[in-house]
Amino acid sequence: MTDEALKTTPLNAAHRALGARMVGFGGYDMPVQYEGVLAEHRWTREHAGLFDVSHMGQCKITGEDAIAQFERFVPGDYAILKAGKQKYSLLLNAEGGIIDDLMAGKPDHDGLYVVVNAGNKDEDFAFWEANLEGDAQLTVLDRALIAIQGPEAAEVMAAHEPVLADFGFMDCARLMLFGVDCFVSRSGYTGEDGYEISVPADQAERIWNEILKDARVKPIGLGARDSLRLEAGLPLHGHDIDPTTSPVEGALTFALSKSRKERADFNGADRILKELADGPSRVRVGLSVKEGAPAREGAEIADMDGAIIGKVTSGGPSPTLGRNIAMGYVPPAFAELGTDLKVIVRGKPAAAEVIAMPFVAQRYYRKPKA
Amino acid sequence: MRFTKDHEWVKVDGDIATVGISKHAADALGDVVFVETPDAGKTVNQGDSFAVVESVKAASDVYAPVSGEVVEGNAALASAPETVNADPEGEGWFAKIRITDASQVEALMDRAAYDQYLTTV
Numbered sequence: 028m029t030d031e032a033l034k035t036t037p038l039n040a041a042h043r044a045l046g047a048r049m050v051g052f053g054g055y056d057m058p059v060q061y062e063g064v065l066a067e068h069r070w071t072r073e074h075a076g077l078f079d080v081s082h083m084g085q086c087k088i089t090g091e092d093a094i095a096q097f098e099r100f101v102p103g104d105y106a107i108l109k110a111g112k113q114k115y116s117l118l119l120n121a122e123g124g125i126i127d128d129l130m131a132g133k134p135d136h137d138g139l140y141v142v143v144n145a146g147n148k149d150e151d152f153a154f155w156e157a158n159l160e161g162d163a164q165l166t167v168l169d170r171a172l173i174a175i176q177g178p179e180a181a182e183v184m185a186a187h188e189p190v191l192a193d194f195g196f197m198d199c200a201r202l203m204l205f206g207v208d209c210f211v212s213r214s215g216y217t218g219e220d221g222y223e224i225s226v227p228a229d230q231a232e233r234i235w236n237e238i239l240k241d242a243r244v245k246p247i248g249l250g251a252r253d254s255l256r257l258e259a260g261l262p263l264h265g266h267d268i269d270p271t272t273s274p275v276e277g278a279l280t281f282a283l284s285k286s287r288k289e290r291a292d293f294n295g296a297d298r299i300l301k302e303l304a305d306g307p308s309r310v311r312v313g314l315s316v317k318e319g320a321p322a323r324e325g326a327e328i329a330d331m332d333g334a335i336i337g338k339v340t341s342g343g344p345s346p347t348l349g350r351n352i353a354m355g356y357v358p359p360a361f362a363e364l365g366t367d368l369k370v371i372v373r374g375k376p377a378a379a380e381v382i383a384m385p386f387v388a389q390r391y392y393r394k395p396k397a
Numbered sequence: 398m399r400f401t402k403d404h405e406w407v408k409v410d411g412d413i414a415t416v417g418i419s420k421h422a423a424d425a426l427g428d429v430v431f432v433e434t435p436d437a438g439k440t441v442n443q444g445d446s447f448a449v450v451e452s453v454k455a456a457s458d459v460y461a462p463v464s465g466e467v468v469e470g471n472a473a474l475a476s477a478p479e480t481v482n483a484d485p486e487g488e489g490w491f492a493k494i495r496i497t498d499a500s501q502v503e504a505l506m507d508r509a510a511y512d513q514y515l516t517t518v
Contacts, residue, residue, distance in 0.1 A: 048427075064453040065428040250427070250454050320431050321451055344430040344453055373433075373449065 036081035037171045037231040053145030055082040064250035068346045075177035076247035084148025085168040089138030092161030102293045104284035113199040123295020124270040134210050135201040144264050171231030176221035179243045195394030205234045218259025218389040260384025267340040275302035278311040309356040313384035316351035319377040322370035329369040347387045399505035405462040414463050414494045423485035426452045429478045434470030434491050448491045463501045465494040
C-alpha cells in the first residue's frame with residue numbers, strides 16, 4: 028500500500044509535529060513511535076500515555092429495535108446493561124467465529140455507542156447495514172478517539188474535568204468535556220487505568236495538545252500500544268482471534284453472558300455452547316518463552332516430543348517483565364498452567380511454559396461499593 | 398569503513414573484517430531487544446543472512462557484507478543487545494569474518510557514497 032492510499036486521522040499533523048515515525052496500520056497513516064517503543068511502554072506503565080486511536084471505528088446503533096438487533100450477533104446481554112455502562116463483546120458470524128471484538132455501551136439514552144477495530148470497521152459497518160432489521164439504524168460517527176492510559180491518567184484528567192474521577196472501570200457517558208460534546212469511557216487497551224475519549228474531529232488537535240501540556244503525559248505510538256496490550260493478555264483481532272476462532276477457543280468466555288447462553292439466541296450459539304460443554308479443539312494460552320529469541324506470530328508450538336501442536340499468534344519481549352512472552356493456540360490437553368512446551372523460532376526449539384494471562388496485572392479502577 | 402545497500406558496515410584489519418549494522422539501520426530498527434550472531438567456524442557467503450536483530454516489533458535478517466569464515470561472533474550482544482543502539486558502528490559489531498576476497502570490500506560504498514545513498518532511500 029502506498030502512502031497516498033493511506034487515510035489520516037485528525038491528529039496526523041500533531042504526530043508529525045512531535046517527530047513521530049509514521050507507518051501504515053489498518054489503512055491509516057499512524058504513529059508507530061515517538062521517542063522509542065521501550066521508553067513509551069515504560070512511561071505508560073509508570074505515568075500516563077496519550078494515544079491517537081482515531082483510526083478505530085465509532086458508530087451508534089439506535090432505534091426501538093437497536094438492542095435486540097445488536098444482540099443477534101453478539102453473546103453479551105445488552106438489554107440488562109445499565110445506562111452509563113459499557114461492555115466488551117464479540118461480533119459473531121453464523122459459525123460462532125469472531126468477525127471483530129468491540130466495546131459497546133450506553134453513554135446516553137439513545138441506543139448503543141460502539142467502538143470497533145480499524146482494520147475491520149468497513150466490514151463491520153457493512154455487516155450491520157445488511158443484517159440489522161426493524162428500525163435499528165447504524166450511524167457511523169466521523170469523530171476522533173483519544174486514549175489516555177496509565178497510573179497517573181486519572182489525576183491528569185481530573186485536573187481538566189473533575190467529573191471523570193467519579194467514573195469506575197467500564198463506566199461511560201456522553202458529556203461536555205473541554206467545552207465540546209464527547210463520549211467518554213473509563214477503559215482502554217493497555218491493562219492500565221485510563222479513559223477513551225471520543226471528540227469532534229475538528230477539536231481533536233486542541234484537546235490532544237491541551238492534555239499533552241501536563242508533564243505526566245507523553246504521546247505513545249502503536250508500537251508500545253501493542254506491547255502493552257500483549258502484557259495485559261488482550262487479544263489483537265486478525266492475529267490472536269479471527270473469524271475462524273470462537274470465543275471459547277479465544278479464551279473469551281467472560282464475554283458470554285449467562286442469560287444469553289441460557290437463551291442460546293446469538294449467532295453461532297450451537298458451536299459455542301457445544302464447545303463450552305465438550306471443550307474446544309484448541310484454546311488460546313499465554314506462554315513464557317524461557318530461552319532464546321522472542322517467539323512471534325507464526326512460530327510453531329511443539330510438545331516435549333517435538334510434535335507440532337499449535338502456533339504463536341503474537342509475542343515479543345515484555346518490557347515490564349524483562350523476558351519474552353507470547354500467546355498462541357494449543358489443544359486443551361496442553362493448556363494447563365505449568366505445561367512445558369517448545370516454541371520453534373527460525374528452526375530452533377526453545378523452552379516455553381504455559382502461564383496465566385494477563386502477564387502483567389491489570390490495574391483497572393474499581394469504584395468502592397457505596 | 399565500507400557500507401552495503403542493506404545497511405551493514407565492514408571495517409577491515411589485515412584479512413579480518415569486522416561487520417555490523419549502520420547507525421541509520423539501528424535508528425530505524427528502534428530499541429534492539431535481541432541479537433543472534435553467528436558462531437565461530439561458520440562459513441558465510443556475501444549476501445547470506447548470517448545474523449538476526451530484533452526490535453520490540455520485529456525480527457530482521459542481517460546479511461553478510463563479505464564472504465569468509467566467521468572467527469568470532471559478538472557474544473556480548475546476547476546479554477546487552479541495546480549496545481547495537483548505543484554504539485552501532487563500534488561496540489555493537491556483530492561478527493569478525495576472515496575474508497576470502499578483498500575485492501568484495503572495495504566494491505562496497507565508502508562513507509560519503511553511503512551518506513549519499515541514504516538520501517535516496
